[in-house]
Amino acid sequence: MSADLEHxxxxxxxxxCLYTEAQVEAAIAxxxxxxxxxxxxxxxxVFCVMNGGLIFSGxxxxxxxxxxxxxYLHATRYRNETRGGDLFWKAKPEISFIDRDVLIIDDILDEGHTLSAIIDFCKHAGARAVHTAVLIxxxxxxxxxxxxxxxxVGLPCIDRYIFGYGMDYKGYWRNAAGIFAVKGM
Structure with a gap:
């Protein structure tokens, strides 16, 4: 089911616009x-968490x-459900990180359930240390x-539904050059 493009x-x-492209680029630097x-x-x-972390990582x-x-790695807790469950790997890390430092790059630290599960996975799989970088x-x-x-952390953000720089609205606007909040959300 595709989204209504006019919407x-x-x-x-x-x-x-919460952060302009220039502000985001300065934060990344x-x-x-x-x-x-x-x-x-x-x-x-260094692991990029797909799909959201793609632009920030690059x-x-x-x-x-x-x-x-x-x-990269791709994990979800949702698997087409609205509530999260156990971590499901769509693509597990393919590079060995046993006895090495790991840097996980993701777009946003919101509630953090998935990021927390990824950190635990890396620690239990033999990483010497696990570090995290988030844009928001x-x-x-x-x-x-x-x-x-x-x-x-690149930038702090108020508690609104945001998109841009890898974060999406209904699968769209990951490519938006800035951080934007949906009106009324």
Missing amino acids: IRQVMREAD KVGAQINAELAERNPV KLLTHLNFPLEAS DKDHDRKASPDLKADF
Whole structure:
């Protein structure tokens, strides 16, 4: 079932711009500098969480000036349901990270259930340390755990339904150049 394209276009026309492209790019450069300072000598394996983390990962990787191995993973807790369950791997990591530092790059830390499960998976599968980088950290008190915090955060965000830079609205606008909030959401 495809979305009504006129509705999708209207959502963009009416959306509130929370961060411009320039602000997002500056935040990505800042995160890159922080990761360079922290992980440059650790030979990390860097995993992009698909699909949301694709744009942030691609742009962030160009700011990392040290040798690294990059790959992706795709996991979900939803599997066509509206409530999350156990972690389901659509694509498990293919690069060995046993006794290595791992950097997980994702678009947003919202409630964090999936990110938390990915971190646990990497730790139990032998990673020496697991670090996380998110473009957006949504400000609310519904996190999976009060201790769940990303190691590297691009921008904080109010608790609204957002899209752009990898985050979608009904599968669309991941390509939006900025961070936008849906009107009324």
